[in-house]
Amino acid sequence: MIERQNRINELKECIKDHVNDLSAWLNSCELRDSIEFGCGIFATRDIQPNELLFSDKPLLLGPTGNKHEPIVCVICFEKIENDVSCFLCPGQCGLVLCGNTACANQHEIECQLLQKWKPQNPNEVSFNKLKAMLVIRSLFLDKKQRNIFNLMQKNYISEQNDIYFDDEFEHFPDDKETVAALRDASAAINTNTFKVLYRCDGSDDVSVRGFYSIMSLVNHKCSPNARHDIDKHFVGRIFAARPIKKDEQIFISYSQLLWGTNSRRMHMMVSKQFLCSCNRCLDPTENSTNLSAIRCLNKDCDGLVLPIDAINFKSHAKCNLCEKMCENQRFLQIQEMSALITKNFVNKDFTLSELDHFIEFRLCKLVPKSNQFVVESKLKAIRMFSGTTFEDQNKIQCFCEDILRIIDKLDVGECSLKGILAHRLYVIRQKLKEFPPSEFDLNGDDRKRMSISKIDDFLNDDEQLLKTAKIILSNTSTAPADIFDT
Structure with a gap:
């Protein structure tokens, strides 16, 4: 314990020399002892979403x-x-x-x-x-x-x-x-x-690859309360993604937010040599997103099959409707097969109609539409296509909305992916307005009638989409080139 505290004290002194903006650091953060992680960075005041906590130059x-x-x-x-x-x-x-x-x-x-x-x-x-x-x-x-x-x-x-x-x-x-x-x-x-x-x-x-000594002290959670980004000068910055209370520990994600539990935990084990056991990992449904689910092996059942013990790699799985058991080996085989066919498909050129066919008649024979590999396929399409027809642009719009709803369920707040998708959705909406009124109005009226929650209000408000994208992606090196022209 004394040795750990000595290390924390030494790190505190080093931080003063290495943090990019000392005043921002002193106004927001402090390195402290963390029972679970050895040491961690904690908020020294109540912090609102999108507030800068500190910035860090690469070592x-x-x-x-x-x-x-x-x-x-x-x-x-x-x-x-x-x-x-x-x-x-x-x-x-x-x-x-x-x-x-x-x-x-x-x-x-x-x-x-x-x-x-x-x-x-x-x-x-x-x-x-x-x-x-x-x-x-x-x-x-x-x-x-x-x-x-x-x-x-x-x-x-x-x-x-x-x-x-x-x-x-x-x-x-x-x-x-x-x-x-x-x-x-x-x-x-x-x-x-x-x-x-x-x-x-x-x-x-x-x-x-960048070694950021201060950012490296921020611990991991799969549903983090902060995000990190890098500007064009390679300066790393940590922003609040959700409201953070005074004395609450600050977390970022070391893995992809939309990966299922097995994928995230294996990535962490290989890249960071630890296994995460956060609340999201402990929940087989992952806040009801069911990113890790496969289809029930009973062909007459529409249920979702999820591990009984989400953080046990050897756990058997069970259907949430008929309760039919699925052996661990079979569950993992289906996940691996889904990963393989998805990788083979998205790594080649494809059209949106071909993607529809792949999801409906190949991938969804194995997994439900909530599964991470269906989500990854949609995300790849969002990045690849701008769409030339009303149907294609409407499809990309639906993909953006689908994934933004998942982000909302995961409770990851103002994450970078939310900013990217919000901007993409805004741009697509503007393109859809160029089509004949009869086509766009039908789509727009349907969308407005579905405004029943905060996420629906956000998705239906084009001005808010653009504002959110600009705030989250401000000064990020990979921000869309046209984001500040709109």
């Missing part, structure tokens, strides 16, 4: 090293559009540079280090090496930066925490001090990094 930034994502310059993170081999560093360290002189100058010191280690294949792109840049860059931290870095929580994947990129170099260091530093850095980075979506050229988004 380290680096490429993701994910072969399924665009390759970027290791310094400025601009996307490399052409033949990547033409952008390999001339110093033969094996990294990718955009060609900008400033980037080359900034890269020089780490290039010299990598040359000393002698890369195995300097003329080939190595995703492993790109991913390792965050760990390698930790060697260049100054004393103050290293102090807070060393105080961060470290979860070692294995007892030795083997360095995964040592075979990329012929002369990888073997002295105990450097090896220990790299292992510690790897353990800290595995636990504390954020995946940052960054709009590099005004249109396409790329992913970057």
